[in-house]
Amino acid sequence: MNSREVRLERRPQGAPVREDFSIAQVAVPAPAAGEVQVRNLWMTMDPAMRGRMSDARSYVPPLELSRAMEGPAVGEVVASGDPAFAPGDLVWSRLGWREAFTAPADRVQKRARTLPPQAYLGFAGMTGLTAYVGLLHVAALKPGDVVFVSAASGGVGSVVCQIAKLKGHRVIGAAGGPRKSAFLTEVLKLDAAIDYKAEPSLTKALARAAPEGIDVYFDNVGGDHLQAALSIANPRARFALCGMISQYNATEPSAAPRNLTQAVTKELRLEGFIALSHLHHEAQFLADVTAWHAAGQMVQAETVYDGIDRALDAFDGLFNGEGLGKMLVRLGDAAA
Amino acid sequence: MNSREVRLERRPQGAPVREDFSIAQVAVPAPAAGEVQVRNLWMTMDPAMRGRMSDARSYVPPLELSRAMEGPAVGEVVASGDPAFAPGDLVWSRLGWREAFTAPADRVQKRARTLPPQAYLGFAGMTGLTAYVGLLHVAALKPGDVVFVSAASGGVGSVVCQIAKLKGHRVIGAAGGPRKSAFLTEVLKLDAAIDYKAEPSLTKALARAAPEGIDVYFDNVGGDHLQAALSIANPRARFALCGMISQYNATEPSAAPRNLTQAVTKELRLEGFIALSHLHHEAQFLADVTAWHAAGQMVQAETVYDGIDRALDAFDGLFNGEGLGKMLVRLGDAAA
Structure with a gap:
């Protein structure tokens, strides 16, 4: 062979x-x-x-x-x-x-x-496990939380969005371009989608999409998305830092959020994580996503x-x- | 009158x-x-x-x-x-x-x-309480942690340093100028002091002062100090974000750390806090600092x-x- x-x-x-x-x-x-x-x-x-x-x-x-x-x-x-x-x-x-x-x-x-x-x-692999532990364990999603997800139509982001929706949350996703935005609202049934490529200010767009503020931010992007989330976060919001794809191909360090003082005054928690450190949740995760898929709640x-x-x-x-x-x-x- | x-x-x-x-x-x-x-x-x-x-x-x-x-x-x-x-x-x-x-x-x-x-x-007022809850509760100091403190000769920083020292930790403080650096090593008995005004690279200076990395960072400054701490942090280090004095007088947002991806790969936790949210620790705090002062461990x-x-x-x-x-x-x- x-x-x-x-x-x-x-x-x-x-x-x-x-x-x-x-x-x-x-x-x-x-x-x-x-x-x-x-x-x-x-x-x-x-x-x-x-x-x-x-x-x-x-x-x-x-x-x-x-x-x-x-x-x-x-x-x-x-x-x-x-x-x-x-x-x-x-x-x-x-x-x-x-x-x-x-x-x-x-x-x-x-x-x-x-x-x-x-x-x-x-959704049933490491990608799904990353979404699952980041949202439920690192960000410690709790009832009533408004959730913001960047790269929301991506591998991890799309699973984060679906878990947050099936648990009854208001979910706002950001992605680039009209095709992805339509996917977020039409297929994943998000409450609001932000096409960041069409928005002159991501912070203003997020403020409009989340007039009540956000309580959880699942960060796949870093940079301007993180900056917008810091600005719109409610007191004691939790940020799961999963990846900063805006930075990966950069040959020199790129723009950083210039409003980190918001983390002090609003008592925010920003926590980085990697799924490999959470393998002890894998069995429960696999049982959950299998059930959600069977119920038509996970695509x-x-x-x-x-x-x-x-x-x-x-x-x-x-x-x-x-x-x-x-x-x-x-x-x-x-x-x- | x-x-x-x-x-x-x-x-x-x-x-x-x-x-x-x-x-x-x-x-x-x-x-x-x-x-x-x-x-x-x-x-x-x-x-x-x-x-x-x-x-x-x-x-x-x-x-x-x-x-x-x-x-x-x-x-x-x-x-x-x-x-x-x-x-x-x-x-x-x-x-x-x-x-x-x-x-x-x-x-x-x-x-x-x-x-x-x-x-x-x-040390026995809100300043001391800020140091106490930030180090012991927010950063959750634990045995063996190496501690880095910015604005270490300041009101809050000097109390953080003394608590960490009396609990037996290796403590590195950053401050501006030879007079403050001398205060850190001679009066507060820190293991190392960094005069950030004399260092072309704060990151390199911190790497030299903490060859074993840092496990806790108490941030009073933000900006370049936070960037250095992100670079030198050990996996799962905890950062208590207390204030970012480098930013307070700025009329426009100033430089931000450009290496936040370190928070993802090293699974760091950055948490902002304000002492007013921790008043339930005040009685224990006052008892502790009074005892430490009586024992000559708190100036x-x-x-x-x-x-x-x-x-x-x-x-x-x-x-x-x-x-x-x-x-x-x-x-x-x-x-x-």
Whole structure:
């Protein structure tokens, strides 16, 4: 069995370009004892991968050069040398950016067929867990809270919005462009959507959308979105700082909120978090999102690219504003 | 009895100037039933007063124009129309910026003679309570934490430093100029002092002073100090945001930390607070600081100005970097 894989060849300066990567074809060996051979069905992109392409110190080690990129993927077991896995099993791994692989069985995790396979890369995966723990545990959502979400049509943001809505909250989402704004109000049923590209002042737009102020801000963006949230926050509002995508490709530090004194006078709490520190909530999370999906309260916001040749287009979609929801690359169809 | 008082005549633009104020002489009436007549001994200045001189919305209402400034003071009862008070009682009020006053008895609070009178304007007053709740409750100091304090020789900062030291922590303080740095290491016995005026990079200076990183940052300054703390913070460090004196006199929003993404990747918690929300800790606080003072573990950092004519010099001392510790104005000597 052969597989194509995307390799990181040099560390991007600013926005990644095609020349930073290569696509290589490799042979995938039959599994030895204790190994599984997997054909990936879907792989996905996270903004955090941009950090791993650099060699800066972070909470996960940088990616190695001239090796296949790593990222979340779901696939099917083709052949197994481990008694815990059988051909046809659906498995999740971090061994994406390749069409197929053979690896020790402890590098993959079995997933139920209850949900569509790609859900485990979105609302039922680390993306969903990030939304879930950030909103419910870090920001400690409580009854009556008005919730503001930036990058609200994105992978994490769209799940935050849906959880807050199904729990009965007033939810305001910000996203770029009319297509995303329409998605927020028409598909996710938010109370208000802000198209930040069409607003000369994000703070004024948020003040109009939230005349009663906001109590929770789920920050995926930083910069001007964080500044607007600080201005409109009610006393003792809680901010879950999940990511600051406005900063990831910056070659020098970019604009910062100039109104942090609001955090003092309004006694705000701003707390950064990473989902990996909250894995103890994973079982409850998976039970909750599975139930919400069954009840029709949770959909996957996604943009699908076909074939591994489109992997970098999908990655670009995270940053260029074109992608809506999770960026997914379809690598194959589930076995008939 | 006559009294001189400092009045706010117009709202300052940027740093307050003499023309924003007047000094008026008024007659102080004898107390009616339910009133007390008080001669102030000491009054003090807080950076937060700068906010009340403006008419911006905050957690306390703005000061009225052509009325006496308000601020913490301690004085002695001269005559009393209320059975709960007798001549000679030491009382605390917010009716400072005047030499004497007559007011309803519920506007003053009795204080013990256990501590020097001006201590109730410093380490045993709202200043001390701010330090105490910010360090112990908001930042939730725990054993082994390395503590960084900005404006460390100031009224609040000097108490934060002393509490952290007496609890056995490694403490690094930042202040401006060699005189304040020497005070931090020689009088307050800090482990390291950073003279930010002498350092081209506050971040590099903090990295040298805290090679093991910092776990708690008590922020009185904002701006570049907050940026340095974000860079040097250890994972899950807690920041108590107490005030951002670098911003108070700014007529337009000033530089903000450009590295807030550190709060995400290191899971930092930044929490603003005001002491008024923590009055339920006041009794324990007063018992603790009284005991620490008796044990020689708590001194008052102070700069004393004599006479109400010096009130604005004392206020300037908060912002021009000349004042060390609490800015105090001595208005009279305790009755013999």
